[in-house]
Amino acid sequence: MYLVSACLLGLKTRFDAAGFGPFCENIITVPLEKLIPVCPEQLGGLSTPRLPSEIVDGRGEDVIKGEAKVLNSAQQDVTEHFLRGAANALYLAKLYRVKGAILKDGSPSCGSCYIYDGSFSGKRLPGTGVAAALLQENKIPVFNEQKLFPRPHNIKKDKR
Numbered sequence: 522m523y524l525v526s527a528c529l530l531g532l533k534t535r536f537d538a539a540g541f542g543p544f545c546e547n548i549i550t551v552p553l554e555k556l557i558p559v560c561p562e563q564l565g566g567l568s569t570p571r572l573p574s575e576i577v578d579g580r581g582e583d584v585i586k587g588e589a590k591v592l593n594s595a596q597q598d599v600t601e602h603f604l605r606g607a608a609n610a611l612y613l614a615k616l617y618r619v620k621g622a623i624l625k626d627g628s629p630s631c632g633s634c635y636i637y638d639g640s641f642s643g644k645r646l647p648g649t650g651v652a653a654a655l656l657q658e659n660k661i662p663v664f665n666e667q668k669l670f671p672r673p674h675n676i677k678k679d680k681r
C-alpha cells in the first residue's frame with residue numbers, strides 16, 4: 522500500500538479547489554487498490570478552497586522542530602494545521618503499514634524535492650514539505666509524481 526496525494530488522483534483538494542486529474546499520468550499505472558488518498562492540509566483541518574501557504578524561513582523538518590512557521594498569503598499562522606495534518610498522514614501510513622508515499626511535489630505539505638521560499642513570489646528552493654518530512658523521519662520513503670516513482674513490477678512484489 523502507498524499513501525498518495527489526493528489531488529494527484531483528481532480530488533479537488535488543492536488550496537484553489539482544483540486537482541490534477543483525472544489521474545496524474547505517472548500514478549495511473551499503480552493499481553488503485555494499492556493507493557490510499559490523503560490530503561494533509563485537509564486532514565489538518567484547513568478548508569477548501571483556502572489561501573495558499575508557504576513555509577517561512579525553513580523547510581518541513583524545521584517546522585517539525587518548531588524552528589520555522591507556515592503562513593498563508595494573508596500572513597496568518599497555519600503551522601498548527603500543517604503539523605496536525607502531517608501527524609494524521611503518518612497515522613494512516615502506520616495503520617496501513619504503507620511501503621511509501623507518492624506525494625505532489627512543490628507543496629508546503631507534500632513537497633519532497635522542492636517547496637516555495639515563503640515570499641509568495643513563485644521562487645522555489647530545494648526541500649520538503651511538513652508531511653513529507655515527517656514521513657521521511659519515520660523511515661517511510663517519499664516519492665513524487667516526477668521522480669523515484671515506484672514502478673508496477675516493484676509493487677507486485679509488495680505484500681503490504
Ligand code: SF4
Binds near residue numbers: 534559
Ligand atoms: Fe494535494 Fe498535498 Fe496540497 Fe492536499 S496538501 S492539495 S494532497 S499537494
